[in-house]
Amino acid sequence: MTINKLVEQRFGLPTKIGNGVTSNTTLSNILARRSCRSYKPKPVPEKLIQVLFASAFSAPSKSDLQQACVIRIEDQDKQKRIADLSPHTTWITKAPLFMVWCGDSRRIRRLSEMRNHPFANDHLDAFMNAAVDAAIAMQTFIVAAESVGLGCCPVSQVRDQIKPLSVELELPRWVFPIAGLCVGWPDRETRISLRLPLQTTIHTNSYDDSELVEQVTDYDRRREAIEKTPPTQQRMVEKFGVSAAYGWSENRTRQYAIPARAGFGRYVRDQGFNLS
């Protein structure tokens, strides 16, 4: 497929983007990517796993501080216990490869002690930088894995019960999970999920969301036409009823109408972070 066709498929809109741009496998893999939650019962070769981790840790890192780490789960019982932490994540158990990506501000604090320097940046930025490093490393793992045909899905639901997860992983102070990551060979073709139009997400010179409502209304219609969510699959019908129009914005605002993970800030503080 040409780059132009891949872009049209991703946004569900006719566009000239991609015309005249030479395709390569990196671009086409990224444009056609999708999360995968169902895997063949076939292991990922260890040699490949090592290359994927090496790729992940080739990601850029804030100030070269290298504040990401990953806990690879090889103990199947532990994988099941982590899956059981949320009622919607039983599929994690079937992932041939499972890991939890973490922000790690512990290492630099230990090294400050080792080099006999004060750690004078104990504020919100320390948490933010470690979280961003971990997210970029995880995404780099995903891009590498998808380039060889593996399917991946990040799982922040593993943080639904953050304390038990942290105990399970024996996380010390200043280390915190950002998301689990399931990896395996896809056992079915899944649908590409349309993205918001670039007019909504790219601002030129200054922020401008004056067209947001119109843009999202159109986007909702495009997604609805493809996804055709049956009324029985609408989110929390008992609370919100059945909506005649059930697009992305209705789905996601229903999700965020219910508090979740409200204890995360407390957990992060308990891990030693000063969030001021």
Ligand SMILES: Cc1cc2nc3c(=O)[nH]c(=O)nc-3n(C[C@H](O)[C@H](O)[C@H](O)COP(=O)(O)O)c2cc1C
């Ligand atoms: C940080 C992060 C956390 C995620 N957590 C979950 C999760 O807990 N459960 C899940 O099924 N998908 C999770 N996803 C996958 C998203 O639902 C998915 O990326 C989104 O629906 C768009 O679909 P696509 O990746 O197929 O384009 C997560 C993605 C990211 C980036």
